[in-house]
Amino acid sequence: MQRRQFFSGAASAVAAAAVSPVAMAALPEPVIQTSADTAAPLAPPNGRPYQPVVTLNGWTLPWRMNAGVKEFHLVAEAVVREVAPGFFVNMWGYNGQSPGPTIEVVEGDRVRIFVTNRLPEATTVHWHGQRLPNGMDGVGGLNQPHIPPGKTFVYEFEARRPGTFMYHPHSDEMVQMAMGMMGLWITHPKGRHPQIAEVARDYAFLLSAYAVEPGAMTPRVAEMTDFNILTFNSRAFPAITPLVAGLGERVRIRVGNLTMTNHPIHIHGHEFEVTGTDGGPVPRSARWPEVTTDVAVGQMRQIELIADEPGDWAFHCHKSHHTMGAMGHDVPTMIGVDHKGLVGQIQKIVPDYMLMGERGMGDMGAMQMPLPDNTFPMMTGKGPFGNIEMGGMFTTFKVRRGLAAQDYRDPGWYAQPQGTVAYEWQGAPLDAQAPRQSLPGTAPGAPSVHKPAAGSGHANH
Secondary structure, eight states, X not given: OOOOOSOOSHHHHHHHHSSOHHHHHTSOOOOOOOOOSOOOOOXXXXXXXXXXXXXXXXXXXXXXXXXXXXXXXXXXXXEEEEEETTEEEEEEEETTBSSOOBEEEETTOEEEEEEEEOSSSOBOOEEETOOOOGGGSOOBTTTBOOBOTTOEEEEEEEOOSOEEEEEEOOSSHHHXXXXXXXXXXXXXXXXXBTTBOOOSEEEEEEEEEEOOOTTOOSOOTTOSSOOOEEEETTBXXXXXXXXXXXXXXXXXXXXXXXXXXXXXXXESSOOBEEEEETTEEOOGGGOOOBSEEEEOTTOEEEEXXXXXXXXXXXXXXXXXXXXXXXXXXXXXXXXXXXXXXXXXXXXXXXXXXXXXXXXXXXXXXXXXXXXXXXXXXXXXXXXXXEEEEEOBSEEEXXXXXXXXXXXXXXXXXXXXXXXXXXXXXXXXXXXXXXXXXXXXXXXXXXXXXXXXOTTSSOTTO
């Protein structure tokens, strides 16, 4: 996919050219990534060792060591994100992507982050959840000057505690976060930690939501509630990479929420424990088994489980309208309405008219409804047994026996053992004489209530 900028003109030209080649020569070279595929984990080439994370449909930002300091370079810029195949959205992000790249460090590391602003307006970066000097917290006007277009600012602090954190602007936040400016920060423990277990696989992603009109490419930045593109790391099912695990492996999944609503994240076939938040590890005595955890706005939840059930298991937000594509929130309910003869009459006036919702919305996944250019379908994705009828915040957790430790490839669909798939009943039909619920008050022995007759002495009760 070619990188395209949709804000053009003097502001973008100044932003792109204001950092001179001489000044840039002293900075770490910015690494740019435009692929929406899940990148392999970045094994640390230097510094303290750690078990790297895998960012779902994302990547980890490389660094350089400079006199014992880890130096990163973030570039805030306009990007185009392929949310699903053929569906592109104009966003703002970092280093060619939205969300931006994951930053991975180790507890105790001294970190220096260069932030170059190539946006048409000022920005900052807030290091969400970090313990750091007040002047490095990134709230424009409060802790620091805003970063003007074309300028590079430097943040420097020590990664003081392990955990999963986020980064995002605190400058024109309504616009910049609505356009997709966010990223993950992982601080690994510097050694064995009593509350942090070793895992075989460590996944991370952000929940993000956008309001994109059908046929448009740029989100409505003033929207507060009516979001129609719900994503894991700015990708919508079926374009979200599956999470894979070997049978019996311990798996950690880190989920951060920078949308404007909560998301109950649910996994099928397994139980998990919440082992960490953006406040740090959860003590073992405070954990309990769950299959769903609510990730509220501005929160991070770290869950861990043993992948001990082979198969393709659904992993999704449990708000049903968050597992759909480009929804229309003002569509009337037409379930049970008889449309006989109506469709043909309407199509004489509107040839592309298609009936929606008479039997529910499940048929939409199979319809080839004409849509405006660059519009993500409402429900899509096919599985081994037909349409999955999901979109948005949905993917799969694929557990396989014999999966190699560093193998993150999609293993394909699971082949269920014979006799373990739900099947159609082929026996005798339903017994028509089966008991049915009686009308209220008519069942044998049911209590009865009679209205007192007029003049019975109860008129005033």
